[in-house]
Amino acid sequence: MEKMNLNDLQKAWEALSKTVDLSPIHSEKQYLKMVELADMLSDVIGSSKKHPLLDLFELTSELIRAYDLEHFDVPDAKPQALLSFLMEQNNLKQSDLPEVGNQSVVSQILSGARQLNVRQIHSLAKRFKVPAGAFFERAY
Structure with a gap:
C-alpha cells in the first residue's frame, strides 16, 4: 500500500x-x-x-x-414489512415499483430473500416521503 x-x-x-x-x-x-x-x-x-x-x-x-x-421516530419494523404496508396503503402492485426493480426483485425483497440496496432505499424514501432509515435492516 x-x-x-x-x-x-x-x-x-x-x-x-x-x-x-x-x-x-x-x-x-x-x-x-x-x-x-x-x-x-x-x-x-x-x-x-x-x-x-x-x-x-x-x-x-x-x-x-x-x-x-x-x-426521527423510525418504525420498528422489518424493511420488507414496511414496504408491504406502504404498497397496501397506496394500492400498489409489485410491478408498480420500477425504482426497486422488476416484479421478481420486488417479490424477493418482500419475501426477505433479498435486501434493499442504498439506491432502492433512497428511491423508496423519496417516493413515500419517509425517512430512509426506516428501510435499513436492524438487529431484532
Missing part, C-alpha cells in the same frame, strides 16, 4: 469541501442539503452499479440514515 500524503489529502478535502459538505449532519438545514445532494446523485447514477459517484452517494445516504435514526 502506497504511503498516504496528508498534505495532498488535506488539499483535496478542502477543494471538495468548497463544493459539498460531507460532514455529520447537525441541523435540519444541513439535512435538507444532504438530501438534495443524494437526490441529484441518485438521478445521475440511476441503476448503475459501477458509476464513479456511487461511493459518494453511499456516503451521503449513510449520513442521512444516521440523522434519520437520531432525529
Whole structure:
C-alpha cells in the first residue's frame, strides 16, 4: 500500500469541501442539503452499479440514515414489512415499483430473500416521503 500524503489529502478535502459538505449532519438545514445532494446523485447514477459517484452517494445516504435514526421516530419494523404496508396503503402492485426493480426483485425483497440496496432505499424514501432509515435492516 502506497504511503498516504496528508498534505495532498488535506488539499483535496478542502477543494471538495468548497463544493459539498460531507460532514455529520447537525441541523435540519444541513439535512435538507444532504438530501438534495443524494437526490441529484441518485438521478445521475440511476441503476448503475459501477458509476464513479456511487461511493459518494453511499456516503451521503449513510449520513442521512444516521440523522434519520437520531432525529426521527423510525418504525420498528422489518424493511420488507414496511414496504408491504406502504404498497397496501397506496394500492400498489409489485410491478408498480420500477425504482426497486422488476416484479421478481420486488417479490424477493418482500419475501426477505433479498435486501434493499442504498439506491432502492433512497428511491423508496423519496417516493413515500419517509425517512430512509426506516428501510435499513436492524438487529431484532
